[in-house]
Amino acid sequence: MTEQRTENIVGALALALSDALLHGVSLQAPEPGQAAAAITLLRHEPGMPIETLRRALGLSHPGTVRLVDRLAAGGLVERRPSARDGRAVALYLTESGERSCTAILATRLEHVTRALAVLNPEERRAFGVLTEKLLASLVRNEEHAYSVCRLCDTVVCADCPVTGTLRGIV
């Protein structure tokens, strides 16, 4: 019973945090939804094809193509022919897209920082350790990892626990 109370609170915190993050991040992106995640993923891995992006975002094929259409029309993303695969498109951020990405990551970081502000240094450290353990156990495969890390800042997150888990799986 008391166990379930903890589970309930954890679910509420996850919802509250991701609500705040997604809302804040959408304001930095050209449109709500997965546009912000698409942008940060492309900084994460420049040249990513549409199909990989699609799997990370959990959208349909046409939906992803149209999203890229809109991002390209807005001057944030550029389509180039892929060097390795003649069928594929290699997606790159433009300069404007890079600026948008920086704003998105800053907003995300700011929201999480504000949320963690009530914890003292020891508590924050303890929370970080537990969070890392939870996150590492949650990732199922590479596709899921792309999705989970779709809004991450890869520069900050050296030795990412998610990729660490994947190395263990593969």
Add this chain to the structure above:
Amino acid sequence: MTEQRTENIVGALALALSDALLHGVSLQAPEPGQAAAAITLLRHEPGMPIETLRRALGLSHPGTVRLVDRLAAGGLVERRPSARDGRAVALYLTESGERSCTAILATRLEHVTRALAVLNPEERRAFGVLTEKLLASLVRNEEHAYSVCRLCDTVVCADCPVTGTLRGIV
């Protein structure tokens, strides 16, 4: 710098958890989106008017009216005249709506439980304490509380930290 790594991981976990929760919960609801949250909110507070629901879900007026239309057409929700306010509608779950709500809450609980399974009892307790502290500090006002707790199980969550904070504010 290492500080930011913690923030990054916390953001990723929040996203991963809420993704999983929202997806699982949507499968128990008649449609994706905020339908599941609408159903659980109505168990939380039977007789809730559309406007309160709208604020908790973060939708537009017409969007909420249409959502209630679809839920009513599906036999999950019932509109009744409000006893106190002649303009307002009092929303209630039908029997079928109650069953759907039970399935939604069970799915949510199951997902969080599975996520917390890697922690041993002491870790889980510590994580629960820190989570509660974070959640309590995050809630701004009553409207926000409805939103944060929109998928909660009020039976399980006796002495909810969110309502506790609100009592402190008000």
Add this chain to the structure above:
DNA sequence: TTGCTGTCTATGCGTCGTGCATATATATTT
């Protein structure tokens, strides 16, 4: 009471994102 303002609900309308089905091009296998 009468009248004014604010709130709650409902709906017509136009827009736009979405997915299905399909078409085309290229890669990979047989």
Add this chain to the structure above:
DNA sequence: AAATATATATGCACGACGCATAGACAGCAA
């Protein structure tokens, strides 16, 4: 060389959404 699989693009129809608006009622003022 043929067959199959994969990556991208698009025509089409559906549906959710928000804007603007309308109608009903509450609450307050004169």
